[in-house]
Amino acid sequence: MNSMRAVVCDRLGDPSVLTIQDIPMPVAGPRDVVVKVGAAGVNFPDILSVAGSYQHKPELPFVPGMEGAGTVHAVGSEVTAWRPGDRVIFGVRPGAFAEYVKVSKPDALMRLPDGWSEIEGAGYRVAAHTAYHSLIHRAAVKKGDVVLVHGASGGVGLAAVQLARHLGARVIATGGDDERLAVVKRHGGADEVVNYRTSDFVAAVKALTGGKGADVIYDPVGGEVLEKSMRAAAYGARLLIVGFTSGGPSRIMSNHVLIKGLTILGVRAGETIARIAPELGRDYVEILPKLAAQGVMRPHISHRFPIERTADAFRALTDRQVIGKAVIEIGG
Secondary structure (H helix, E strand, C coil): CCEEEEEEECCCCCHHHCEEEEEECCCCCCCCEEEEEEEEEECHHHHHHHHCCCCCCCCCCECCCCEEEEEEEEECCCCCCCCCCCEEEEECCCCCCECEEEECCHHHEEECCCCCCHHHHHCCHHHHHHHHHHHHHHCCCCCCCEEEECCCCEHHHHHHHHHHHHCCCEEEEEECCHHHHHHHHHHHCCCEEEECCCCCHHHHHHHHCCCCCEEEEEECCCCHHHHHHHHHEEEEEEEEECCCCCCCCCCCCHHHHHHHCCEEEECCHHHHHHHCCHHHHHHHHHCHHHHHHCCCCCCCEEEEEEHHHHHHHHHHHHCCCCCEEEEEECCC
């Protein structure tokens, strides 16, 4: 059997547990597509999975990685939509940090837009799905809404800034570094940026909105940021809980929820589709490729690592060095 190189997690822990191993190359079943991986995106759930603290817990040993881009290598006998040589963006759960990956779900593939590199494509899917599900499926953002995006220099934050602007919202973006926020303004198109380390973002949002506050708050950070966000919310605001990159959950003050008539929305794109609303998955198949072709949510890639330095890529993300996305370059 042919073998391939892959990043393997055979015990849980910090990034140092990851090793490069030769493992069997996947073979396409009748409905499968095997992709030769050019690059794979790095996401916080990858780090959590290796540590054993993510909600989805693959059996050991496993190959981490949720998304990537590459070229179709082989297709199963029943596959008609794809053929060898097609350039694609893919999603898996997990398995992306390998030279080849088998994709079994038809909606887990989309064409790499013209003019996009595999490096860019590798960083698109997770952030775009999260932003789209958050802002459109959950919060129903409309033109004229004020959208406050926390963690705006991260992958899912930057995608939310870009999509909100595309929808006609006014975007206020927060982060903890002026250089990173400059990228958010330049690449993402944020209307205003606020450094929460040097300014009180609650006061800034109130000042920028004439005391009203934000209509939609997108929070992948959690912790104190989420707690303070309730004071930056307009009456009737929608508060999107996207993640906890600060390290843990928050204390939600029910009096703020009551007095301001807030709607608290948890964001789990994949689970929502799988459990209660499979029809929403059509948007990812039909609409996201069109948005990508228009350049909406095109990733900003600040860090690129060879496969041998996957652990360093994890550390760069954990240490808040990454602006937008970090990717693992796999294809030769």
